[in-house]
Amino acid sequence: MTSAVKKVRKAVFPVAGLGTRILPATKAMPKEMLTIVDKPLIQYAVEEAREAGIEQFIFVTGRGKGALEDHFDIGYELEAVMTARGKSLAPLDRTRFAPGAIASVRQQSPLGLGHAVWCARDLIGDEPFAVLLPDDLMVGSPGCLAQMVEAYNEVGGNIVCAQDVPRERTSSYGIVTPGASRGRLTEVKGLVEKPKPEDAPSTLGVVGRYILQAEIMGVLETVGKGAGGEIQLTDGMAEMIGRQPFHAVTFDGDRHDCGDAAGFVVANVALALARGDVGPKVRDYLREHA
Structure with a gap:
């Protein structure tokens, strides 16, 4: 890392969304708490950030999202019962954090992703920061953010x-106007939000x-509303x-859109098959019912 590049220590998790694409599952439960095999989506994102060297985790939440903070708190009653029954607390290890490592701020109105990120401004201060959307489950080794931090340490900014x-489907994404490319790194000359296929500068x-x-x-703070009437x-x-x-950075790994019902099911199957403890049973079931 060059001396001019500040270390990325903080990450913002915009988790105030309502999850309307997968109702009724998200009527009373935050979509980020839906599980892929045996871990909630938010934990996959937090673990990815931890691997990349993130030290402070900032949740931008909304009403009804208290379960997210509870998940990363110490569960005294649960731990007491497990200990009394001789059960290992190891499954809870990655849900424990040092005091102050988890912070949260409210996004009172659903004004868009840009607004959600802006809500964390006072916690970010003058530091570079990462943003992770837990809906996008990124599976790779090293993790997606670790790959990006490696590139950031080289080029900064x-x-x-x-991904291609x-x-x-360009109307569902922010699309890059590409410049020079080197390996998985592409210079960004422009960005356009959700262009029509005929207007997209690339894929x-x-x-x-x-x-x-x-x-x-x-x-x-000043950009104003854009596509969909949101910031x-x-x-x-x-x-x-x-x-x-x-x-x-083109991610070397797999992405699952878990905000979509089909993507959520595919992610469960894919990650289950990769597990030695549950993969064989799932594989047998798929083989029998294919």
Whole structure:
């Protein structure tokens, strides 16, 4: 890491969304607490951030999201019962954090992803930070954010995670106007939010991982509403292009859109098959019912 590149120590998790694509499952439960095999989505994202060296985890929450904070608190009653019964507490190890490592702030109104990130401005201060969308379950080794941090330490500035998407689906993504490419690193010349296929500058779509400089908070404060009448993070990032280095990293791994019912089921199957303890039974079932 060069002396000019500040370490990425903080991560923002925008978790105030309602999860309307998978109702009624999310009527009373935060979508981020839905489990893939035996861990909630939020834990996969937090573990990915931990692997990448993140030290402070900032949840941007809304009403009814208390279970997210409880999940990463100490469960005294649960631990007492497990201990009394001679059960190992090891399954809870990755849900424990040092005091102050988890912080939360409310997004009172659903004004978009850019607004959710902006809500964390006072906790971010003047530091670079990561943003992770738990809906996007990224499976790879090393993890997605660790791959991005490696690139960030080399080039600095702002980094987005990207993948090639079908042209007919560009209207569901922020799309990159690409510059020079080197390996999995592509210079970002422009960003457009959810363009029509015929208007898309490429098929390189931004997915739910970002490393951003603190200056974007000032941009988000004034950028105004964009696509869907919301304050779009893509619009804020587009304003940063030309001011600071800006690159896209193509993730070496698999992405599952768990905010969608089909994607959620596929993620459960994929991660179950990769597990030595549950994979054989799931594989046998699929073989019998294919």
